[in-house]
Amino acid sequence: MEDSSATQLAGVPPAGLRAWKKARTRLTISNVATGLFMRDGFEEVTVAQIAAAAEVSVKTVFNYFPAKEDLFFDRAEQVIGALVDAVVERPAGATIVTALHGVLADRRVPFDPSGWRGLRDGEGYERFRRYLETEEASPALRTRRLVISELWTARLAQLFAQQLGLPKGDPRAATMAAMVNAAMMLRSRTLAAAMLERLSARTVERRVRAVVDEAFARIGIAFADIDLPRAAS
Numbered sequence: 001m002e003d004s005s006a007t008q009l010a011g012v013p014p015a016g017l018r019a020w021k022k023a024r025t026r027l028t029i030s031n032v033a034t035g036l037f038m039r040d041g042f043e044e045v046t047v048a049q050i051a052a053a054a055e056v057s058v059k060t061v062f063n064y065f066p067a068k069e070d071l072f073f074d075r076a077e078q079v080i081g082a083l084v085d086a087v088v089e090r091p092a093g094a095t096i097v098t099a100l101h102g103v104l105a106d107r108r109v110p111f112d113p114s115g116w117r118g119l120r121d122g123e124g125y126e127r128f129r130r131y132l133e134t135e136e137a138s139p140a141l142r143t144r145r146l147v148i149s150e151l152w153t154a155r156l157a158q159l160f161a162q163q164l165g166l167p168k169g170d171p172r173a174a175t176m177a178a179m180v181n182a183a184m185m186l187r188s189r190t191l192a193a194a195m196l197e198r199l200s201a202r203t204v205e206r207r208v209r210a211v212v213d214e215a216f217a218r219i220g221i222a223f224a225d226i227d228l229p230r231a232a233s
Contacts, residue, residue, distance in 0.1 A: 026064045026074075029054045033071035038130045042072065042138040069144040072135070075111070080152050082110035084159055092232040096163060097223065100180060101216035104187060105209050119201035129195045136192060145188075153181040164226050176223050183215035 032054040036045045047068055051058045065071045083100060090099035103110045108118060108128075118124045135141045157177035158168070166173050190211045194204040220227070 025056070025060070029056060029061055029064055030071055030074045034074075034131070037072055038127075038134050042068075042134060042141055067144075069140060072141055073144060073148060075109075076148050078111040079109065080155055083152075083156070086110070087159060087163060090230055093229045095220065095227045095229055096160060096176075097180075097216055097220040097227055101212060101220075104184065104216075105212040108191075108205075116201065116205045119204060125195075125201060129198065132192045132195050136196065149181055149185060152184075153177050156180055166226070172223070172226055176219070176227070179219050179222065183212070183219060186211050186215060 029050065033045070033050045036050060036053060047058055047061055050071065051061050054061070061071075065074065082103060086099045086103045087096050090096065106115055107113070108116050112118070119128065135145070154177075157174045160166070160176050161168055161170050161173035164173065187208055191204065191208050194207050199207075
């Protein structure tokens, strides 16, 4: 779990008590699993151990998470969701590229509106660094990130085609999505490398912003003919 918090479940949910209990169970399982992975290593922890620590059955774990890797990347949907929202909800005058640039430069993770603030807390910094270290040490997790990245590329290609009024499967949308995904992968590697070096929070942010600024400036130039500023409604 990249940035979990019990505050996600605060208050009375509009979906009802049943949905709230399911969300709480899912969060508990994920939090327990992530803690074990970061302590012992991803390959060393079994699903049975996770279930026992979370006080649920193995079947319950798999009901919420189809694969062990999903326990680690449990917020992947929120990452791509934040990117989709940034594009769909971009204001008048903004392009798709500028909308994505803002989210990826101004936030440590796309779905966290607090930006880079979390890295300035020593405990938060160390927890996130350990999370990234756990992924780096696991061939299974590194492979799974590539799979997730491919899924994101496909979703972005479909989104871009819709937003730009292009036919489904248009190579321009597919190319744009592939380039955005490549920029995101570079961003991820830059962030992880800086964190694993234990650089200061300010330096980590500066390095990530530099690669995001460079990448999206060039992507913007490449697609300036189709990614036009959104007209005022």
